[in-house]
Amino acid sequence: MKAIEAENEDLKDVLPKTYGRFDAKTLKELLENNTKRIKILEEMARSLYREWFVNFRFPGHEKVKLVASPIGKMPDGWTAGALGDVVVLQRGFDLPERERRSGSVPVISSSGITGTHDTARVDAPGIVTGRYGTLGEVYFVCEPFWPLNTTLFVKDFKGSDPYWLLYLLRSMNFSRQNAAGAVPGINRNALHLLGVRIAPRELQARFGSLVDPLLQQIELMQRRNNVLAGQRDLLLPRLISGELDVSRLEVPAG
Numbered sequence: 001m002k003a004i005e006a007e008n009e010d011l012k013d014v015l016p017k018t019y020g021r022f023d024a025k026t027l028k029e030l031l032e033n034n035t036k037r038i039k040i041l042e043e044m045a046r047s048l049y050r051e052w053f054v055n056f057r058f059p060g061h062e063k064v065k066l067v068a069s070p071i072g073k074m075p076d077g078w079t080a081g082a083l084g085d086v087v088v089l090q091r092g093f094d095l096p097e098r099e100r101r102s103g104s105v106p107v108i109s110s111s112g113i114t115g116t117h118d119t120a121r122v123d124a125p126g127i128v129t130g131r132y133g134t135l136g137e138v139y140f141v142c143e144p145f146w147p148l149n150t151t152l153f154v155k156d157f158k159g160s161d162p163y164w165l166l167y168l169l170r171s172m173n174f175s176r177q178n179a180a181g182a183v184p185g186i187n188r189n190a191l192h193l194l195g196v197r198i199a200p201r202e203l204q205a206r207f208g209s210l211v212d213p214l215l216q217q218i219e220l221m222q223r224r225n226n227v228l229a230g231q232r233d234l235l236l237p238r239l240i241s242g243e244l245d246v247s248r249l250e251v252p253a254g
Contacts, residue, residue, distance in 0.1 A: 031228050034221040041214045049167035052207055053199055059206070071195040078199055083172075084192030087165055090155035091131060091188065092147030093121050108141065110134040110150045120144030125162045127154040129174060132185040138170045142219050152188050161204035163211045168196065 052058040056066065056075050066073045069080035079085075095107060095117065103118025110130025126141035132150045140162075147153040157165060172194065177186045 027228055027231060031225055034225050034228070038218050038221050038225075041218050045163075045211045045214050046167065046170070048207065048210060049164075049171065052203070053164075053168070053197070054171070058199075058203055069197070071197065074197045078197055081196060081198050082192060083194045083196050086158055086160045086168075086196065086198055087154055088156035088158065089129075089152040089188040089191060092128075092149045092151040092153055094149045095146055106141065106143065106145045107148060108139060108145055108151060108153075109148045111137070112139060114148070117146050119146065121146045122153055127162065127166055127169065128152070129169060130186075131188070135186060136174050138166065138174075140166050140215060142215075152186075152191075159201060161201065161208040163208040163215065164199065164204035167211075172196075 056064075058075075061075065064075045064077065067076045069078075071080050074080065092108075097115065100107065100115060101118040103116055105117045105120045106113045107115040107117050108128045110133040122141075122145055124141060124143050124145070126145055126147070127138060128141060128145075128147050128151050129138045130136070130150060131152045154162075154165070174186055174191065177190055177194075
């Protein structure tokens, strides 16, 4: 079937030049390919974190001995501390849907982006996790945002590299800290007391410099997918309803 001309100019801006024209099948393939690439990049970043900060096979590790600590063995020169030593987590802010205004600022809940607003409460970079509802997911935010009151966000990085802190938090099972009650929830003060192995800031920064381009690629492809999904959602109903007439489109021979 002859490709349908793209009507959304924003979509053209984020698509590869070879996809200036596309059909529903192409949209689906692009979404699937981007999603696969995102998963690969995320696994690369997680694997690097595990190699350096869990398995202790960071650059130069051969010359560093492991020493005992209250929370287990760790490389000499690292610090055994509490999560509160490297980050301050803060409860998000109320923002009922009826009070949200049109804008491009992402509104983050415990399950991720759930809308937009015209005002941000926190500057980028940001890290957000669920306080109530969905627990265990940790999100990285590359632009100013509004974290809802169902979340905890990083108020103070305390000099920690944001990317190192992101994967440290993702490696911790927050769902185990679920407080007793009918609605799943966690207490930030309890999280601040959790024991962590604190890597030297130089090593944190080196990790961050390697992970930064990976996360930038992930952010770009997530934005592409958001636009693609929006275009798909506009296109498919028109095809199904017959509003978009494809009867005269050329179909290439088998």
